[in-house]
Amino acid sequence: MGRLVALASCLLVAAADLGAAATPDIFLGDSLRQLGLAPAARVAGDPPAAERHAAKGLPTFVAEANKDYLLVEGVKVYLDDPIGQLRGKLTVTRIDYDKVIVPLAWRLPAARPGSQRILLDPGHGGKDPGKVHATLNYTEKAATLDTAVRLKLLLEKRGFEVLLTRDKDVAIDLDDRAPMATKAKADLFVSLHYNGGAAGDTTSAGIETYCLTPTGQHSTNKAAGRADLTAEPGNRFDLFNLQLAFNVQRQLLAQTGAEDRGIRRARFAVLRTLTCPGILIEGGFVSSRVEGAQIANAAYRQKLAQAIADGIADYARLLRAK
Ligand SMILES: [Zn+2]
Structure with a gap:
């Protein structure tokens, strides 16, 4: 969290760009949009500051500032770092994007193991x-x-x-x-x-x-x-x-x-x-x-x-x- 506060706002825009691997945090909504999910209306029971991202055929993500987990299809998935917030938008760390969000948004590589x-x-x-x-x-x-x-x-x-x-x-x-x-x-x-x-x-x-x-x-x-x-x-x-x-x-x-x-x-x-x-x-x-x-x-x-x-x-x- 402290890292974010220390950054100039121009850097944070860069941080939202997925190409900027060296920057620590990225906007959750922007990263999910790249995976095909769009912001969705909150539903009854969502916390007031929660963001909901959904798309047909993909799991729904619900996130809340300062929580150390995401709800994916309602299932609690622990993150490495708590969800941050900047200019009213939620942020996640790059490692959580790579290791938690990408696989759960069903972006699996073409070469896959078996299951037989x-x-x-x-x-x-x-x-x-x-x-x-x-x-x-x-x-x-x-x-x-x-x-x-x-x-x-x-x-x-x-x-x-x-x-x-x-x-x-x-x-x-x-x-x-x-x-x-x-x-x-x-x-x-x-x-x-x-x-x-x-x-x-x-x-x-x-x-x-x-x-x-x-x-x-x-x-x-x-x-x-x-x-x-x-x-x-x-x-x-x-x-x-x-x-x-x-x-x-x-x-x-x-x-x-x-x-x-x-x-x-x-x-x-x-x-x-x-x-x-x-x-x-x-x-x-x-x-x-x-x-x-x-x-x-x-x-x-x-x-x-x-x-x-x-x-x-x-x-x-x-x-x-x-
Ligand atoms: Zn045991």
């Missing part, structure tokens, strides 16, 4: 139970495996080929999971987890989906530090990782009504060394008294599996589109 063979990764297992519901004693490792088995069947019905990193209650090192995708020649990797709050927290709830932090961005929970400039193997798929995360998170929210904890970025071991697009889903808080009891219910896990299958199918359809 999917490796599902039920988190935890064996001596590692993951998070636990305190009174039901229901474990994350049981929930992830059961969800993966349900999801496998649903995806196979749709014609996908599906493999699991584990199909029983065994421990697998975090570092061994991503290489299994390479070995299996998987086109997609989906790691399944359930969340847990701090000790004694039985109320935190909601679903979040992670992709590998793109090169040059911050992990969502480490916004204060320096951006991570390391390029991991998984960063070859930054645009696809985000698009996959978006499609899955959107279906999860639509089909469960769970709280939206957003699409987040992290340098998780299971995502860093992937040689195909991948995401990690936190399908709700198993530690929550209410949401954890839902997760312990087979019908709810079936609903989650259905939503993830639909999200993956949406992503696969997008890859096949022009």
Whole structure:
């Protein structure tokens, strides 16, 4: 924000030009117009200072000054930097434009990965139970495996080929999971987890989906530090990782009504060394008294599996589109 204030206004006009890569911030509306979206009338429920940008056949973007996320088709997508405001118009940083807005506006390169063979990764297992519901004693490792088995069947019905990193209650090192995708020649990797709050927290709830932090961005929970400039193997798929995360998170929210904890970025071991697009889903808080009891219910896990299958199918359809 301080950078913007310091700039002369002529520079800021240049900043709005997409050719000016060296300048820090660009106008959101101008950048979205270049991607085919136009300013749209606010709808009931939009915050007073929000901007809405829409176009037929493209996702709708809603942004609000000072927020560290965009709403894309109503799904919270965390940005690297909060949305700024200049002369009454909203601004975003160049890195957020490149790494968040462009892929979500469905500008995917012509050369695209496949989606036919999917490796599902039920988190935890064996001596590692993951998070636990305190009174039901229901474990994350049981929930992830059961969800993966349900999801496998649903995806196979749709014609996908599906493999699991584990199909029983065994421990697998975090570092061994991503290489299994390479070995299996998987086109997609989906790691399944359930969340847990701090000790004694039985109320935190909601679903979040992670992709590998793109090169040059911050992990969502480490916004204060320096951006991570390391390029991991998984960063070859930054645009696809985000698009996959978006499609899955959107279906999860639509089909469960769970709280939206957003699409987040992290340098998780299971995502860093992937040689195909991948995401990690936190399908709700198993530690929550209410949401954890839902997760312990087979019908709810079936609903989650259905939503993830639909999200993956949406992503696969997008890859096949022009
Ligand atoms: Zn976990």
